[in-house]
Amino acid sequence: MPHDPVILKAQGVVRRFGAFTAVDVERFAIARGAITSLIGPNGAGKSTFFNVLSGFMRPSAGSWSFDSTEISQLGPHRVARLGLVRTFQHTAVAARLTVLENVMLGAQDPAGETLLSALWPARWRPAERRLAERACEVLERFRLAHLRDEPASVLSGGQRKLLEMARALMAEPKLLLLDEPMAGVNPALRDSLLEHIVELNRQGTSVLIIEHDMELVRRISDQVVCMAEGRIIAEGQAAEVAADPAVIEAYLGARRAGVAPARPAPLPPPAEGQAPILAVQDLVAGYLPGVDVLRGCSLELHAGEIVGIFGPNGAGKSTLLKSVFGIARTRAGTIRHESQDITGSPGHRLVARGIGYVPQLENVFAQLTVLENLQTGVFIAPDRWSDGFDYVRGLFPPLQRLLHKRAGDLSGGERQIVALARALMLRPALLLLDEPSAGLSPIMQEQVFEFIAAIRSQGVAVLIVEQNARRCLEICDRGYVLDQGRNAYTGTGAQLLNDERVEHLYLGARPAQDDGESAAGAHPPVFSPIHGAMNVTATARPLPH
Amino acid sequence: MDFLELLSLTARAAVSPEAAVLALAAVGLNLHYGYTGLLNFGQAGFMMMGAYGLAIGVLSFDLGFAGALAMALAFAAVLALLMGLPTLRLRADYFAIVSLAVTESLRLLFRSSWMEPVTGGVQGLQRFGDDFFALNPIPPGDYALGPLHWNEAQLFLCAVAWATVVATILFVRMLVASPWGRVIRAIRDNEPGPTSLGKPVFRYKMQSLVLGGLIGALAGVLLALSHQDVNPETYLPTLTFFAYTGLVLGGMGKAWGPVIGVAIFWMIVAATDGLLASASDTLSWLGPQQVSAARFVLLGAGLMLLVMYRPDGLFGKREQRRAA
Numbered sequence: 001m002p003h004d005p006v007i008l009k010a011q012g013v014v015r016r017f018g019a020f021t022a023v024d025v026e027r028f029a030i031a032r033g034a035i036t037s038l039i040g041p042n043g044a045g046k047s048t049f050f051n052v053l054s055g056f057m058r059p060s061a062g063s064w065s066f067d068s069t070e071i072s073q074l075g076p077h078r079v080a081r082l083g084l085v086r087t088f089q090h091t092a093v094a095a096r097l098t099v100l101e102n103v104m105l106g107a108q109d110p111a112g113e114t115l116l117s118a119l120w121p122a123r124w125r126p127a128e129r130r131l132a133e134r135a136c137e138v139l140e141r142f143r144l145a146h147l148r149d150e151p152a153s154v155l156s157g158g159q160r161k162l163l164e165m166a167r168a169l170m171a172e173p174k175l176l177l178l179d180e181p182m183a184g185v186n187p188a189l190r191d192s193l194l195e196h197i198v199e200l201n202r203q204g205t206s207v208l209i210i211e212h213d214m215e216l217v218r219r220i221s222d223q224v225v226c227m228a229e230g231r232i233i234a235e236g237q238a239a240e241v242a243a244d245p246a247v248i249e250a251y252l253g254a255r256r257a258g259v260a261p262a263r264p265a266p267l268p269p270p271a272e273g274q275a276p277i278l279a280v281q282d283l284v285a286g287y288l289p290g291v292d293v294l295r296g297c298s299l300e301l302h303a304g305e306i307v308g309i310f311g312p313n314g315a316g317k318s319t320l321l322k323s324v325f326g327i328a329r330t331r332a333g334t335i336r337h338e339s340q341d342i343t344g345s346p347g348h349r350l351v352a353r354g355i356g357y358v359p360q361l362e363n364v365f366a367q368l369t370v371l372e373n374l375q376t377g378v379f380i381a382p383d384r385w386s387d388g389f390d391y392v393r394g395l396f397p398p399l400q401r402l403l404h405k406r407a408g409d410l411s412g413g414e415r416q417i418v419a420l421a422r423a424l425m426l427r428p429a430l431l432l433l434d435e436p437s438a439g440l441s442p443i444m445q446e447q448v449f450e451f452i453a454a455i456r457s458q459g460v461a462v463l464i465v466e467q468n469a470r471r472c473l474e475i476c477d478r479g480y481v482l483d484q485g486r487n488a489y490t491g492t493g494a495q496l497l498n499d500e501r502v503e504h505l506y507l508g509a510r511p512a513q514d515d516g517e518s519a520a521g522a523h524p525p526v527f528s529p530i531h532g533a534m535n536v537t538a539t540a541r542p543l544p545h
Numbered sequence: 546m547d548f549l550e551l552l553s554l555t556a557r558a559a560v561s562p563e564a565a566v567l568a569l570a571a572v573g574l575n576l577h578y579g580y581t582g583l584l585n586f587g588q589a590g591f592m593m594m595g596a597y598g599l600a601i602g603v604l605s606f607d608l609g610f611a612g613a614l615a616m617a618l619a620f621a622a623v624l625a626l627l628m629g630l631p632t633l634r635l636r637a638d639y640f641a642i643v644s645l646a647v648t649e650s651l652r653l654l655f656r657s658s659w660m661e662p663v664t665g666g667v668q669g670l671q672r673f674g675d676d677f678f679a680l681n682p683i684p685p686g687d688y689a690l691g692p693l694h695w696n697e698a699q700l701f702l703c704a705v706a707w708a709t710v711v712a713t714i715l716f717v718r719m720l721v722a723s724p725w726g727r728v729i730r731a732i733r734d735n736e737p738g739p740t741s742l743g744k745p746v747f748r749y750k751m752q753s754l755v756l757g758g759l760i761g762a763l764a765g766v767l768l769a770l771s772h773q774d775v776n777p778e779t780y781l782p783t784l785t786f787f788a789y790t791g792l793v794l795g796g797m798g799k800a801w802g803p804v805i806g807v808a809i810f811w812m813i814v815a816a817t818d819g820l821l822a823s824a825s826d827t828l829s830w831l832g833p834q835q836v837s838a839a840r841f842v843l844l845g846a847g848l849m850l851l852v853m854y855r856p857d858g859l860f861g862k863r864e865q866r867r868a869a
Contacts, residue, residue, distance in 0.1 A: 056737065080743035092741065094734035096798070097727065105731050106742050110724050113744075115752045118725035128724060164738075171742050 004068055007032040007175050007206045008053070008084070013062030015045075015052050020439075022048045024230045025062075030175065030223075035197065035207045037217040037238070040227035041251050041467055042313055043439050046210045047089060049227065050179055054086045055079040067174060081108070083174035087181060089210075091160040093167075095153040099144055102152050102163055103135040104128075106170025135170065142166045143192065156290035158185035165196060176200065178209040182216060183314055185291075194220065212313040214242065214506070226250065251506045253468035254442075275339035276300040277430050277461050278324065283333035285316075285323040292331065293319045295485035303429065306452065306462040308493070310469045311482035312506050317465040318360065320482070321432050324463070325350060325357045337430070352380055356423035360434040360465075363419035366408030370399065370418050373407050377425030388425035395454055396421050413444030420451060424460070431455065433464040437471070449475055469506075473497040481505060551819050553692030558815035559808045560693060562771040565706035566592075566764045567811065570788040571795070571803030572713050573760030578789075579797035580721050581753040582733030584641040587628065588788055590648030591758040593780035594620035595765025597655060597664060600775045603673040605663055610676035614766060621762035624651070625755040633750045645782060656777035669776035677770055706767045710804055713760055718800035720756075729753050730798075790848060796858025806858065810844075817843055 008030040015023040023045040030036050038046050051057035053064060055076035063072040066084050080086075093102055104110070110131050111117060112124025139145040142162045147155065155163060161181055168176055178197070182190055198220055201207050211217050217224060218238040226234040226241050228250035234241045241247055278301040286292040294316040301307045309317045322328035324335055326346045335343045337353060347357065365373055374392065378385045393399055396417050402410065407418055416436055423431060436452065437445040445468060453475045456462055466472035473479055476493035481502055489501060496502055558564060570588050577583040598620035602613025628647050632640040655664045664670065681701040688695050695703060720726050729749050731739040740746050769775045787810070788803075795806020817840040825831040831839070851859070 054741070056740075076737075076740045077743050077745050080741055085743075086741050088737060088741070092735045092738035094731040094738055096734050097730055101727055102731075104724075105727055105739060105744075108743060112724035113728060115725050115756075118720055118723035121719060121723065124724060167738075167742065 003032060005032055006030065008064065008066050008208075010053065010064035011062060013049070013052060013064060014060045015048055015057065016060045021230050023052060023059075025049060025227075025232055028064075028225070028232065030206060030208055032206055033201070033204060034222040035201050035209065035220050036223045036225060037221040038208060038210045038225050038227065039212070039214065039217060039241070039247075040233075042435075043229075043467075044227040044250070045230040046227050047179060048230075050086065050177055050208075050210060054084060054177055056086075080171070083172075084177065085168045085171045085173035085175075086177035087161075087164045087168055087179055089179040089183060091157070091164045093152045093155070093160050093163050096151050098149050099139065099152050099155070099163060100132065100135055100148040103138055103167050103170055104131055106167040107131055107135075108171055138166050138169060142196065157288035158189040158291060161185050162189065162193060162196075165193065169200065173205060175206045175208065178207065178211075180210050180212065180314075182211060182213055190216075214312070218242070248503060251469075252503060253470035253472070274303075275336075277303045277338055278463065279334075279336040279339075280320070280324065281334045281336075283320065283323055283335065284331040285319055285328045285333075286331065287319075287328065293328075293485055294323065296333070297482060297485060297487055298333075299480050299487070301430070301461055301463055303461050304456065304459050305477040306456045306464060306475055308469075308472050308476040308479040309463070309465045309482060310472075310479055310496070310502065311488065314484075315482040316485040317482055318434055319485075321357070321434050321463065321465055325355070325432055348380070351426065351428075354426070354428045355430045355432065356426070356428035357432040358416075358419045358423045358434060358436065360438060364407040364410070364415045364422070367406070369404055369406055370402045370410070371404060373418050373422050374399075374425055377422035381426060384426060388427060391427055392421035392424050395424065395458065396451060411444070413440050413447060416440065416444075416448055417451065420448075420455070424455065428460065430461045430463070433462060433466075435465055435467055437466060437468050445471065469502065470497060551816060554819050555812040555815045556692050558811045560703065560707070561811070562699075562702050562706045562767060564807055564811040565703070565710050566768040566771065567788055567791055568710050568804040568807040569706075569713060569764035569767065570761050570784075571792045571807050572710065572717060573757035573764070574785075574788050574792050575797060575799075575803050576717055576721075576753055576757035576760065579792065579799070579802070580717075580726065580733060581729045581750060581757075582637065582736075583633075583750060583754060583757075584637060585644045585754070585757065586641050586782065586785055587644035587648035588757075588761045589780040589782060589784040590624055590628075590644070590651055591621045591761030592765030592768060592784065593648070593652060593655070593777075594624050594758075595762030596769035596775045596780070597670070597765075598762065599766045599769055600670040600673040601663060603676060604670055610680065613673070613676070617762050617766050618759050621758045621765075622755050625751075625758040629751050629754045633754065634747055645785075648780075648785075649782065652777050652780050664777075665775070667777065669774060671774050673775075674770050674773050702767070702771055706771070709763060709767065713763070714800055714804065717760075721800070725749075725752075733798075790844070793848065793852065794859055796860060799858070802858055805860075809859065813844065813847070814840065 006029045010025060010028040013023060013025045013028065014021065040046050048057065052059045055071070055074055055078070059072065063070065065071060066079070066082060069082060071079050071082065094105065097105070111127035117123060136145060136148065139148055142165070144159060144162060144166065152160065152163060165178070165181060181193055185193060194216065197207060197209070221238050224236065224238045224241040225232055226247045233246045233250060234244040280297065280299045283294050283297045284292050285294040297316065297320060299307065309320055311317055319328050323330050326344060330343050334341055337355065342350060365376065368376070374389060375385065378388055398414070398417060399421055402414060402418070407415060410418065420436070433452070437448050440448060449471055452462060452464065464472060473493040473496050478492050479490065479496045480487060481489040481496065483505055488505060489496065489499065491499065570592055573591065574585060574588050577585040595617040598617030599613045602608040602616035606616070608616060628644050632643045654660060656667050658666050660666065678698055678701070681697060683697040683701050685697045688700050721730065728739055728744050732746055732749055736746055768779070791807030791810045792803050793806065794809050795802030795804065818836070821831070821836040821839055825833060825836050
């Protein structure tokens with residue numbers, strides 16, 4: 001029987017959240033027997049698209065078929081029964097079941113799984129023993145056999161990813177959807193996971209994989225699809241897609257031809273012996289036991305500077321900000337604010353010390369008016385209300401007309417302004433910003449970057465994490481590029497803006513080997529001491545770890 | 546009150562039919578919450594269905610004990626469907642609220658004068674147990690074991706109640722260890738997981754709700770037989786929470802947890818009751834009314850300490866929940 005060469009075909013798939021369109025895919029197809037990678041910057045709608053295709057989320061519009069069966073109306077378990085099995089970015093292992101039981105759960109319709117058949121143990125016990133043997137073989141392959149009788153809660157984040165894949169394998173899927181299978185997996189396990197994916201594919205399973213590690217995507221994909229802002233913007237071979245200007249723009253922000261970026265006025269060098277306003281040393285932090293997101297990361301920020309943190313998804317950028325603000329738990333290393341150790345201090349103490357923080361998501365109180373939002377900004381010192389209010393009204397003229405609106409009714413850009421203003425109400429000397437331009441229209445992004453430049457002109461030091469690296473680097477004094485939780489490159493904004501290795505890090509090609517011209521010896525280190533070498537025009541060089 | 550007296554008091558409490566009833570209700574809750582993750586706040590409702598089903602079956606329909614028992618179970622199954630069909634597809638907290646609300650509404654309906662011809666209204670129903678006690682093979686007389694003593698009817702009821710508890714626990718234990726049980730335990734831990742593997746999660750949750758509800762109905766039947774009276778005031782939400790207390794004490798998700806927990810709970814209630822009552826003889830400010838309130842204050846404080854320091858029950862491992 002001839003097989004349709006396309007295993008999954010989708011048309012006009014749209015998913016909206018209120019006024020926001022998360023996914024708007026006109027046409028999408030996956031070739032049978034291939035490994036297809038779905039890439040795109042944060043917030044591109046990849047996981048939402050995944051959830052819709054696998055039936056876990058209802059679409060606003062659209063239809064799609066799997067293996068020539070229309071499945072857009074089916075619930076998630078029916079989709080899975082047809083052979084379209086998925087894994088989760090945040091693993092969905094059953095923590096109190098043993099590792100072995102988790103794998104056995106993957107089997108399709110084993111004896112005794114319906115209530116009536118379960119009532120007669122004699123009928124399912126023999127089949128259950130055979131199933132356990134099969135599950136053990138799978139565990140053996142995934143190097144989890146020694147943990148078979150432990151509850152899955154003892155597994156590390158990476159082992160959970162392995163377990164989830166082993167479990168999905170037991171279901172003998174025709175198409176396996178893997179949502180960031182490598183995220184949080186330590187490098188030692190990565191290769192073995194990768195082997196499993198390739199081996200599975202060789203045995204005939206089609207694979208769709210969301211993955212941020214572009215190097216890995218290049219190695220395994222037959223086909224790469226790139227999404228941005230809910231749409232598919234490029235398709236093809238990995239190398240083609242990575243070289244596509246639209247893809248590069250989606251990852252790094254637009255390169256504005258002909259516009260001379262308004263450079264921030266250079267700062268006077270800091271006084272001799274003056275401590276940096278923020279100094280992070282060898283920071284190690286993470287969320288899951290045994291998985292470090294930050295693996296020894298250092299940076300310095302001086303009064304009045306804007307410093308950007310860049311790097312591919314999962315590099316640890318947001319975690320770095322959260323560790324500084326005491327939200328993510330610091331496992332090793334020190335954080336100093338004006339030479340005082342603040343490692344692990346809770347956020348409210350840091351606010352009192354003059355540090356402001358604007359989180360990426362849900363950064364306004366939606367039920368409160370803008371005025372009330374601003375009032376929460378002086379919660380710990382209500383007597384500073386009028387001072388702070390005048391200050392933020394001067395910085396953000398649009399606030400005036402928003403004061404009595406409910407924050408939940410504002411556009412994304414307006415919310416960002418309210419969040420910035422609230423964080424500045426106590427006139428902090430240091431502001432931490434997590435992806436302030438994410439999800440905003442290009443015009444609003446522009447406005448936000450201009451506001452951030454204006455904040456700096458008031459003498460506030462800004463530490464900013466930003467997806468739109470190019471635009472952000474234009475306003476940055478300096479930047480740090482992270483890769484897998486460690487410092488990779490650093491330099492002034494202008495240097496990083498023109499450094500091809502930054503692009504390569506985002507899109508996965510190995511940077512060209514340093515040839516004679518840019519050999520390490522040819523140029524002095526980019527900045528050491530930090531301000532002394534700001535005018536050096538060499539390309540940034542990697543920091544020694 | 547001397548020590549021996551206290552000891553016999555607590556021993557009587559631990560093996561009383563009430564303890565068996567509460568243990569059985571807790572076994573049903575264990576299936577719901579301990580194994581499936583369904584936070585059922587309406588176990589008293591299932592018990593009420595069992596009690597009224599039995600009484601109405603005997604009194605209004607003249608069904609005899611076996612027929613009335615079947616009716617009790619059918620009542621409970623209907624309640625489970627009523628609670629589960631609209632809510633089990635929703636987030637877990639919706640089910641919790643609805644289970645409490647449906648139960649309370651039903652209780653108020655049953656005690657209303659409109660329902661009085663069938664349910665007896667606030668008077669409740671009596672004299673429905675003859676068929677059951679007619680099955681008693683134990684010859685009349687007084688029976689004693691240490692501090693425990695029964696007449697033939699009490700002994701019969703006690704034996705039936707505890708036999709039901711043991712049989713139900715063995716049944717539940719077999720079931721949760723089966724492939725079916727593996728799925729419901731996986732649902733408890735992480736619902737998207739089994740869904741992504743093709744398990745019809747809604748159906749499993751519904752089955753678990755019905756089964757645990759039937760166990761609750763059996764508890765209600767035994768309670769009605771023990772009191773020889775069915776009254777709406779018995780099935781207040783506090784009854785559900787007593788069963789939960791026993792479940793938490795014994796450890797959720799363990800087959801024998803509910804019975805051990807309920808026995809301990811009932812013994813503590815009896816002991817504090819006895820101790821406080823004797824204390825009130827000497828302390829003028831502690832009157833008999835304060836005593837019954839004071840024991841629940843103490844119990845509540847004890848339960849809080851338990852949840853804080855032994856979240857997996859008195860015999861649980863403390864470190865289990867702290868990881869991750």
